[in-house]
Amino acid sequence: MSTTTHPALLLDGVERTHGTGPTAVHALRGVSLAVEPGELVAVMGPSGSGKSTLLNVAGALDAPTGGRVLIDGQELSALGRKQLDRLRRRTMGFVFQDLNLIPSLTALENVSLPLELDGVALRTARAAARAALDKVRIPELADRFPEQLSGGQQQRAAIARALVGDRSLVLADEPTGALDSTTGEAVLRTLRQQCDDGAAGLLVTHESRHAAWADRVIFLRDGVVVDSTGDAATPESLLDRVV
Amino acid sequence: MSSSGERMTDHPIHENHAIAGYFGAWRLSLRLARRDIRRHRGRALLVVLLVGLPLLIVAAGATFAYTRDVSSKEGLTRTMGAAQAYLYPVDQWQVRQSPDGSTTGGDGLLPRASTLPGARPGRAVTAAGLQGVTGGEVLPVSNRSTRVQFGDRKISAQVLGIDGRNPAYRGMARRTTGRWPTTPDEVLVTRAGKARGIPSQGRIRLSEAGKIRAVTVVGTAAAPGAEALVALPVGADGWLLKRDTPVDWAEVKQLNRYGLVVQSRSVIEHPSQAANDGPAQRLSYDANPVPASVWTLLAVGLVIVIAMLAGPAFGASASRQRHALGLLVSNGATRPQLRRYLLGQALLLGAISALVSIVAGAVVGWAAIRVHVAMSPTAVAPGPLELRWRSGVLLLLIAIVASLVAAYIPAVAAARLRLIEVLRGQVSPRTVRAGWPVAGVVLAAGGAFLLWVAIVPSLDAGSRNVSNLPIIGAIGLGAAALFGGVLMTTPWLLAQLGRAAGRFPLAIRLAARDVSRQRGRAVATTAAILGTAALCCAALIGYATVQRDYAAEYTPQLPMGQASVDLYGDSDAAAAERVVQKAIPRAEIAAVSVLGSRPTLGTSSEWGVAMYSGTCTDQEAMQAAASDSCHIVSSPLAGNTIVVGDVDDLARVFRLSDTDRRQLRDGRLLLPTAGRRDGPTPMHVVTGTVDRFGDDRVKVAASKVLPAIASTQSSLTYAAPKDDTYVMSGPFPAGLATPAAVRGLGAVSVARLVISAPGGVSADAQRTIAERIDDADRFCVERGYQDDNRWVFVIIGAVFGLLLLVATLVSTAMSQAESRADSATLASIGAPGRTRRAIAASNAAVVGLVGALLGLVVGLVPGIAAARALTGGFGGRSAAVIPWGPMLAVVLGVPLLAAILAGLVTRGRPPMTRRTT
Structure with missing residues (x-):
């Protein structure tokens, strides 16, 4: 977990344009955003507003066509490919909507994957993974393969993978999209708990009741932040802002 | 539904027509398959490659083989130029031939050949006689082996004898430079001849039947038959028949009665003329095709190879289409329909592969032929590009069957999908069946x-x-x-x-x-x-x-690394020795000689030696036709001979004992134990010639009585060689003698040079000697197995x-x-x-x-x-x-x-x- 004074994530005037000329699509237009350690920020907006692009750019899965992205004070554009890989392994973790666990690995192996990729000894990596599974309250499912887990259990394993190894930033893209409401709530509670423990979180969602778990909500429309002032008071108030 | 509310057809939608339903399902499968192939071109290309690669190799090989093989029809020009027929005598008997004249023989012996009108009975076929019976002009053609000497080299070569100035010969050879020979002392060197080292200008010497003559190279030529030289005909091995009217099958049969084989342009171009001639048809090459079982085996082998190659690709392809299959199932597709969906792809891909491979194979095969022609100047020229549509159809069927075989198991497995899992995108491993x-x-x-x-x-x-x-x-x-x-x-x-x-x-x-x-x-x-x-x-x-x-x-024949040169025909032992000595200056060369001369090219007579100790005539002993009282020890029929040499050389080669050496020095003929007679025995040694193709006619040249003694060793054959000794391979030596002992019995010729090179014959020396030595000789280096x-x-x-x-x-x-x-x-x-x-x-x-x-x-x-x-x-x-x-x-x-x-x-x-x- 970061102990510096930098925001865990800083987007400064970020732009992302797909294509060129008359067919160009401006997915993000000058988006600025800071996420502090211990803070969970929700991003809301209608379909095509640029939410997922924002998350991809924040997680260095995609490169911005303008502006800066800094994680723990490090500007991503200044980092080489290997350094970006290392950043993904050590500093930030992703949680995807479509439960992206590797099907041929057990839950424990999926969670220990970033550490194994980082060259951590297998025993140490597995111990850390077990601890992470413990945190998301599914330690007894460690040896099951993804297809033997329910959607909620898979998503918890994915959150454990995103956090294992003392990582400080969790980027979650509609993590409850494939889950029923009860399971979705449980997953968000887990995510909230991780942020309360000091991690920074950026949650993309289009459901106001999920955004209510965040400390702060920003609204995107046509690639522009239209509102970043509000805290997540109640789902109803959030809904009003979106509409 | 029509606007009137009536059904658009009198047939209910779900009326069941089994056959129509079956074909309808295939139609749907093929349509889906066609679109799937278009949409996933990469995957389809991979399968096409895997199915097509073996087919391409086979198609290329078949094109190469069919094209290189020159049929009678394709070879008309090289056989008979612009003439109506090519005729040649084969024997003193009438001939039964295949329509194209490429095969003769058949059941039963035919009567003696008739004498050509105007010729004396028993006389050979003459041009005049042929002209009389055919009514056309006959032109001689010869094709003979000769020995060509140039520089310090001597090689065997084939000479095509035609008169290129006469248009009737056009196509049998093509002059490329210079002019056609106008006298028997002029020749053209072909591409094959040049490749074998014959100079394309200046003078060379030809040796035929023991006679040597110098000829002048007046140009170069291309000969489809890969003969080394083209010259005017020397005598006639056959004749071209030049006339306006074709030679039909009836005339061919007529000429067969004179002991002539006839290759007729008309019959070769229109073989149906001989369709009703059963015995001739049976002699035809096409009457003995490759058995169907062999083709079946080859086809099955090809199907297996293709199925093995493409099977995994179809398996992976089927598993990648799980979602599409799941959607089909959710719309009511049955398992057989799913299988057909995948098999439809296999069928289409197999057909596409075959078509692409056959075309590509033909191109590759033709290219291979061109490369072959360019790189093999001594090979017979191929025919024109030959593509056989039947083979193409066979390959197409093989490709389709192999694709279906390859796709069948994956299709069956893929059709047993679990719909919910598939639609969720899950893959759960199936449980291994217990037992x-x-x-x-x-x-x-x-x-x-x-x-x-x-x-x-x-x-x-x-x-x-x-x-x-x-x-x-x-x-x-x-x-x-x-x-x-x-x-x-x-x-x-x-x-x-x-x-x-x-x-x-x-x-x-x-x-x-x-x-x-x-x-x-x-x-x-x-x-x-x-x-x-x-x-x-x-x-x-x-x-x-x-x-x-x-x-x-x-069994090694020589000490390891050492060499020998076996000499045949008129090859020059001294020249061979010079070549060896030049390549290996420190080599010791021992000459092993035999009584008699080596066989000569162009004759059927061979020198032979007979030995007998009883009472019979020399002639009888040579023919091995004598009674038991003749006590024949050896005859020409056995192919044995008397090895002649200095005592020390013989002792070294055969590892003779001191006793045997002494016997040889005393002028005795040393026999192996197998031919032992008690004590020194007077032995009649007869030399002469035997005509192998003339009823074994014998001509005695000389005869002498020698004192013979049995060797102390059981045979004069090889034993395991030691470093300091040589063994003698080749004909079994019937006896050993010194030159003095056999004086008066005829020529003694060197049959073998045994080479002792210090440290063995190097690879470089071996290559040099092999290149320079007379190609009639056989040069061997013992390198073990x-x-x-x-x-x-x-x-x-x-x-x-x-x-x-x-x-x-x-x-x-x-x-x-x-x-x-x-x-x-x-x-x-x-x-x-x-x-x-x-x-x-x-x-x-x-x-x-x-x-x-x-x-x-x-x-x-x-x-x-x-x-x-x-x-x-x-x-x-x-x-x-x-x-x-x-x-x-x-x-x-x-x-x-x-x-x-x-x-x-x-x-x-x-x-x-x-x-x-």
């Missing part, structure tokens, strides 16, 4: 046992005949049971591998788990690799064991290795394509590019190694059995040879090579977001 592994082991053991007992008892009974039907059936059944049994255990083995992978490094763990989870696809790939590796190992074991036996039975067929090893390894490599890489490529989402996930959590490459490499290694190692185990049984069959129970030796080096090179090396290639070609960084532009 299958045990049943597999039992079946494999039974198959191995059956395979063994099918071969071994027949060998133990002293019979090596494993070709009868029950034994072949048992071998086939045993092999199938062994193969099938091991395949039945494979899912269990793969599952165990997946379970055991927990502690493996990440990449290998992922690969092992992937193979374990995707067992349907993995088993198809494993089957292909297993079968290929098993066949490869069996073939290598059989070959290595046979070679071991050959090596064990090999040489496996001249080592390339068989290489080809077996290369072909099977290639199959293994392709199967492994295809499986890996498909697996990687399937796991794109997982790769993106890995990248998103920071996996470096090398991890993805390592996963691809591990996938190839795991799939390849599992299949290949199982194949190695399976291949041992038929391999050892085959070794027994090929060597007749190991020829008394205890075991088959297992060539571990080459076998492991294939079963370990190829999967590792596949792993390296897979790692190299795999893209390290897959796109992590859907939209990348």
Whole structure:
């Protein structure tokens, strides 16, 4: 977990344009955003507003066509490919909507994957993974393969993978999209708990009741932040802002 | 529904027409398949390549063979120029010939040939006589062997005798430079002649039937028959018939009565003229085609090879289409319809592959012919490009059948999908059926046992005949049971591998788990690799064991590294000695001579020696037709001779005892023990000639009585050589004598030069001598047993290795394509590019190694059995040879090579977001 004074994530005037000329699509237009350690920020907006692009750019899965992205004070554009890989392994973790666990690995192996990729000894990596599974309250499912887990259990394993190894930033893209409401709530509670423990979180969602778990909500429309002032008071108030 | 509310058709929608429904389903399947192929061109291209590659090789080979083969019709011009026919006499008997005149003979002896009108009975066929009976102009053609001398070289060569100035000969040879010969002392050198070193200008010497004459090279030519020289005809081996009217089949038959074979332009171009002539048709080449069983075997072999190559690709392709299949099922498709959907793709892809491969194969075959012509100047010129549509249709059928066979098992497996899982995008491994592994082991053991007992008892009974039907059936059944049994255990083995992978490094763990989870696809790939590796190992074991036996039975003829030159015909021993001495200045050369002269080219008479101690005439002894009282020790029919040489040379070559040396010095004829008579015996030694093709007519040249004595050794043949001695190969020496002893019995000629080179003959010296020495001589260097067929090893390894490599890489490529989402996930959590490459490499290694190692185990049984069959129970030796080096090179090396290639070609960084532009 970061102990510096930098925001865990800083987007400064970020732009992302797909294509060129008359067919160009401006997915993000000058988006600025800071996420502090211990803070969970929700991003809301209608379909095509640029939410997922924002998350991809924040997680260095995609490169911005303008502006800066800094994680723990490090500007991503200044980092080489290997350094970006290392950043993904050590500093930030992703949680995807479509439960992206590797099907041929057990839950424990999926969670220990970033550490194994980082060259951590297998025993140490597995111990850390077990601890992470413990945190998301599914330690007894460690040896099951993804297809033997329910959607909620898979998503918890994915959150454990995103956090294992003392990582400080969790980027979650509609993590409850494939889950029923009860399971979705449980997953968000887990995510909230991780942020309360000091991690920074950026949650993309289009459901106001999920955004209510965040400390702060920003609204995107046509690639522009239209509102970043509000805290997540109640789902109803959030809904009003979106509409 | 129409606006009136009536049905648009009188037939109910769901009326069941079984046949129409069946074809309708196929129509739908083919339409879907066609669109799927268009949409997934990469995948389709891969299958087309895998199915098409063997077909392309076969099509190219067939085009090459058909084109290189010159049929009578294609060879009309080179045979008879612009004439109506080519005629030549074969014997004193009437002729029965095939329509094209390429084959003669047939059932029963025909009457003596009629004499041409106007000729005296018994006279040979003459041009005048032929002109009289044919009414046309006849032109002589000769084609003879000759010896060509130029510089210090002498080679054998064929001379085409035609008069190129006469248009009737046009096409039999083409002048390229200079002018046509106008006198017998002028020649043209062809491309083949130049390739053999004959100068294309100046003077050369020709030696025919012992006569040498100098001729002038007046230009160069191209001869389709690859003769080295073109000159005016010398006598006539045959005649061209030049006239306005064609020679029909009736006239051919008429000319056959004069003992003439006739190649008629008219009959060759229109063979139907002879369609009703049964005996002639039976002589025709087409009457004895390759048996259908051979074609069937070849076709089945090709189907198996293609199915093995393409099977994994179809397996992977089927598994990639699970979602589409799931959607079909959700819309009511039945399992047979799903199978048809996949088989429809196989059918289309097979047909496309065949069409592409046949066209490409024809182009490649034609290109190969051009390369062959360019690189082989001494080869007979090929015919025009020849494509056979029947072969094309056969290849098309083979491609379709092979594709359907390859796709069938994957189609059946894919049709048994679990809809919910498929629509959710899940893949859950099926449980290995309880009892299958045990049943597999039992079946494999039974198959191995059956395979063994099918071969071994027949060998133990002293019979090596494993070709009868029950034994072949048992071998086939045993092999199938062994193969099938091991395949039945494979899912269990793969599952165990997946379970055991927990502690493996990440990449290998992922690969092992992937193979374990995707067992349907993995088993198809494993089957292909297993079968290929098993066949490869069996073939290598059989070959290595046979070679071991050959090596064990090999008897060296000379001390290792030393050499000999066997001299034939009129070759010059002194010239050969000079060539050797020049290449190896410090060589000691011992000449071994024989009584009599060497056979001469162009004559059928051979020198021979007879020895007898009883009472008969020399003539009778030479003919070996005498009574027992003749006591014939040796006759020309036995092919033996008397070896003549200095006592020391003979003693060195035959390792003679001191006693034998003394006998030779005393002028005695030394005989092997086999010909022993008590004490020194007067022996009649007769020399002369025997005409091998003239009823063994004998002509005695000289005769002399020599005192003969038996050698102290049992025979004058070889023993295992020592470093300081030589052995004598070739004809069995009937006796040894000094030149003085045989004086007056005719010429003594050098038959062999035995070369003793200090330190042995180097490879360079060997090459130099081989290039420079008269090509009628035989130059040999003793290098021990040489496996001249080592390339068989290489080809077996290369072909099977290639199959293994392709199967492994295809499986890996498909697996990687399937796991794109997982790769993106890995990248998103920071996996470096090398991890993805390592996963691809591990996938190839795991799939390849599992299949290949199982194949190695399976291949041992038929391999050892085959070794027994090929060597007749190991020829008394205890075991088959297992060539571990080459076998492991294939079963370990190829999967590792596949792993390296897979790692190299795999893209390290897959796109992590859907939209990348």
